[in-house]
Amino acid sequence: MKRKVTLKQIAKELDVSISTVSKALKNSKEISEDTREKVQAFAKLYNYRPNNIALSLKNRKTKTIGIIIPEIVHHFFSMVIQGIELYANNKGYNVIVGLSNESFDKEVINMDMLVNGSIDGFILSISKETLLLQDYHHFSETINQGMPIVMFDRVVNEIDCDKVIVDDFEGAKKAVEKLVKTKCKHIALITTKDYVNVGRFRTQGYLSALEEHHMTPRPELILKVDDEALTEYNLGNLESEIEQLFKESPEIDGVFAVNEVYAITAMKVARKLNKQIPEDLQVIGFTDGVLSKHAIPGLTTVSQHGQRIGEKAAELLIEKIENEDVAERFQTVIVETELIERESTK
Amino acid sequence: MKRKVTLKQIAKELDVSISTVSKALKNSKEISEDTREKVQAFAKLYNYRPNNIALSLKNRKTKTIGIIIPEIVHHFFSMVIQGIELYANNKGYNVIVGLSNESFDKEVINMDMLVNGSIDGFILSISKETLLLQDYHHFSETINQGMPIVMFDRVVNEIDCDKVIVDDFEGAKKAVEKLVKTKCKHIALITTKDYVNVGRFRTQGYLSALEEHHMTPRPELILKVDDEALTEYNLGNLESEIEQLFKESPEIDGVFAVNEVYAITAMKVARKLNKQIPEDLQVIGFTDGVLSKHAIPGLTTVSQHGQRIGEKAAELLIEKIENEDVAERFQTVIVETELIERESTK
DNA sequence: TTGTACGCGTTATCAA
DNA sequence: TTGATAACGCGTACAA
Numbered sequence: 001m002k003r004k005v006t007l008k009q010i011a012k013e014l015d016v017s018i019s020t021v022s023k024a025l026k027n028s029k030e031i032s033e034d035t036r037e038k039v040q041a042f043a044k045l046y047n048y049r050p051n052n053i054a055l056s057l058k059n060r061k062t063k064t065i066g067i068i069i070p071e072i073v074h075h076f077f078s079m080v081i082q083g084i085e086l087y088a089n090n091k092g093y094n095v096i097v098g099l100s101n102e103s104f105d106k107e108v109i110n111m112d113m114l115v116n117g118s119i120d121g122f123i124l125s126i127s128k129e130t131l132l133l134q135d136y137h138h139f140s141e142t143i144n145q146g147m148p149i150v151m152f153d154r155v156v157n158e159i160d161c162d163k164v165i166v167d168d169f170e171g172a173k174k175a176v177e178k179l180v181k182t183k184c185k186h187i188a189l190i191t192t193k194d195y196v197n198v199g200r201f202r203t204q205g206y207l208s209a210l211e212e213h214h215m216t217p218r219p220e221l222i223l224k225v226d227d228e229a230l231t232e233y234n235l236g237n238l239e240s241e242i243e244q245l246f247k248e249s250p251e252i253d254g255v256f257a258v259n260e261v262y263a264i265t266a267m268k269v270a271r272k273l274n275k276q277i278p279e280d281l282q283v284i285g286f287t288d289g290v291l292s293k294h295a296i297p298g299l300t301t302v303s304q305h306g307q308r309i310g311e312k313a314a315e316l317l318i319e320k321i322e323n324e325d326v327a328e329r330f331q332t333v334i335v336e337t338e339l340i341e342r343e344s345t346k
Numbered sequence: 347m348k349r350k351v352t353l354k355q356i357a358k359e360l361d362v363s364i365s366t367v368s369k370a371l372k373n374s375k376e377i378s379e380d381t382r383e384k385v386q387a388f389a390k391l392y393n394y395r396p397n398n399i400a401l402s403l404k405n406r407k408t409k410t411i412g413i414i415i416p417e418i419v420h421h422f423f424s425m426v427i428q429g430i431e432l433y434a435n436n437k438g439y440n441v442i443v444g445l446s447n448e449s450f451d452k453e454v455i456n457m458d459m460l461v462n463g464s465i466d467g468f469i470l471s472i473s474k475e476t477l478l479l480q481d482y483h484h485f486s487e488t489i490n491q492g493m494p495i496v497m498f499d500r501v502v503n504e505i506d507c508d509k510v511i512v513d514d515f516e517g518a519k520k521a522v523e524k525l526v527k528t529k530c531k532h533i534a535l536i537t538t539k540d541y542v543n544v545g546r547f548r549t550q551g552y553l554s555a556l557e558e559h560h561m562t563p564r565p566e567l568i569l570k571v572d573d574e575a576l577t578e579y580n581l582g583n584l585e586s587e588i589e590q591l592f593k594e595s596p597e598i599d600g601v602f603a604v605n606e607v608y609a610i611t612a613m614k615v616a617r618k619l620n621k622q623i624p625e626d627l628q629v630i631g632f633t634d635g636v637l638s639k640h641a642i643p644g645l646t647t648v649s650q651h652g653q654r655i656g657e658k659a660a661e662l663l664i665e666k667i668e669n670e671d672v673a674e675r676f677q678t679v680i681v682e683t684e685l686i687e688r689e690s691t692k
Numbered sequence: 693t694t695g696t697a698c699g700c701g702t703t704a705t706c707a708a
Numbered sequence: 709t710t711g712a713t714a715a716c717g718c719g720t721a722c723a724a
């Protein structure tokens with residue numbers, strides 16, 4: 001087992017100084033052709049590579065990006081990571097991932113682990129608990145230390161930084177308008193509690209679409225699911241809540257759900273209640289993931305373009321990292337949504 | 347904007363030496379109570395944290411783990427990452443993710459970026475292209491340099507290192523036996539080409555189960571899908587291949603598929619051909635993901651326990667990193683599968 | 693009780 | 709053409 005070779009070892013072996021080796025390896029023409037070749041041959045033989053950590057220390061740049069997200073077993077978030085990784089890698093950056101698990105404490109701890117030199121900047125999406133507590137000191141402190149942050153999807157006005165967001169409002173509106181156009185008269189909304197802003201914006205889009213088409217929103221058609229600790233794997237009583245909604249308002253002929261799982265579950269309940277999709281009931285979800293694509297019937301969804309969001313976030317961050325002078329001007333990029341029509345709508 | 351504080355700055359400010367500050371901060375009783383308090387107060391005020399990079403350079407330990415996987419937008423792999431992150435974080439390690447995108451070159455490049463000091467060890471699952479080319483030099487070179495590797499799921503005999511694998515053979519066997527027990531007489535297999543070993547092992551499990559129950563395997567009931575560049579989002583002609591299978595052998599009354607998508611697609615085709623599930627056709631998939639859970643009817647699957655695999659891999663790796671003396675003995679841990687019964691079987 | 697010196701691996705500057 | 713030195717930030721053995 002040959003340990004990693006360092007400049008020092010090469011220098012010793014070849015009986016020259018460390019700096020000579022360093023220069024020779026960078027083809028500096030300060031060094032004679034002779035020694036250059038000798039050194040390079042030796043380096044190749046021993047597969048010399050400069051130590052990243054030493055370089056980071058010297059350059060005060062790590063060439064790595066820290067990502068903090070609420071969960072990774074989640075289609076949207078993994079698409080975003082893919083986008084970040086793609087762009088970052090092309091620029092020679094690595095990507096280090098921390099999971100907050102929707103917990104405030106883990107978010108803080110994770111950022112803490114990375115903030116002390118390990119990375120050059122953060123890309124993050126805020127955990128639900130943090131949104132609930134409205135405690136953002138860890139973000140502002142990080143920024144104050146001169147470390148750039150780019151937030152995506154779950155962002156917050158209180159913090160001044162670059163942001164990449166989905167047009168939740170317009171996306172939701174588009175979806176509901178589609179339902180209106182296909183003659184739905186009683187459109188229900190299945191959404192989250194208001195403290196998750198993406199849920200809130202989508203709710204607003206729903207309301208706006210109704211109003212523009214002179215349909216009066218009816219509170220009893222709006223189901224706000226309490227998804228405390230509700231994940232893809234813990235559906236709680238989602239199903240029964242939706243069933244109750246459908247039973248209390250059997251006139252419902254259209255459903256807009258703010259995520260895939262809600263939408264799929266609505267379809268499942270509809271089937272149970274013998275409602276035909278899309279004849280008796282049309283359904284549209286948000287987030288275009290595996291579920292929508294493979295559902296039977298295929299679920300019409302609002303696609304968020306997660307990968308594009310990741311790429312854009314990485315672009316903004318690397319721009320900030322590499323150009324000190326742009327540091328003070330922040331932008332919010334809105335990534336357009338797209339309605340992907342499948343068989344759950346007419 | 348206050349830049350990061352270093353020992354040096356504190357020392358200068360307080361007019362003491364750097365080492366005094368260093369010792370004071372670690373509560374060394376070499377230092378007088380007086381200066382200790384003074385230093386600590388100052389450090390707290392300026393929120394001093396030791397620079398990770400400097401520590402890494404000094405200790406020759408980065409306390410970070412490199413993960414190289416074929417893709418991240420994939421339920422199983424993201425479960426594994428979650429498991430790794432969980433265990434690693436508890437041990438004070440960070441996790442850096444590289445995606446090979448099933449490409450040999452990207453796998454090599456990614457490992458190359460990390461191998462020079464950025465991490466203490468690798469956890470990885472081999473890309474399809476690498477398996478096809480059977481070129482494993484980048485793994486052996488890494489190991490030769492003294493960097494530990496733990497492989498999971500897609501592993502390879504040629505490389506001597508710790509491994510965590512799913513019991514693909516037994517898992518598949520269990521699944522097929524379930525079908526046999528529920529009276530299936532003509533059990534089809536939908537699998538991948540043989541160079542993906544997990545596909546190969548699952549195929550062997552299928553064959554073994556049939557033989558043990560004195561059912562002669564019929565080649566025409568085995569569909570080997572060529573999933574060159576086939577992902578969750580590019581289903582190619584999977585559907586038509588399966589349709590052809592069902593039409594040519596209408597007696598098929600059970601299907602075992604080596605992944606979720608194949609299984610779900612089989613159900614979709616069955617529905618199209620007016621086969622009732624599970625009455626006319628029973629289906630079992632491999633990998634317990636979102637699709638299986640939300641499918642209608644729910645898909646019976648062989649769960650791989652991705653998170654447990656990740657945790658175990660992290661445990662093995664950290665053990666190797668922290669105990670030089672265990673370096674030479676390698677183990678292969680088999681994580682048991684579990685048959686999760688839902689409505690697609692009787 | 694405090695400070696000096698050294699080393700981790702690298703590069704850049706300046707001297708020889 | 710080559711080499712010595714300093715610096716990045718930290719910890720520690722040893723000297724004062």
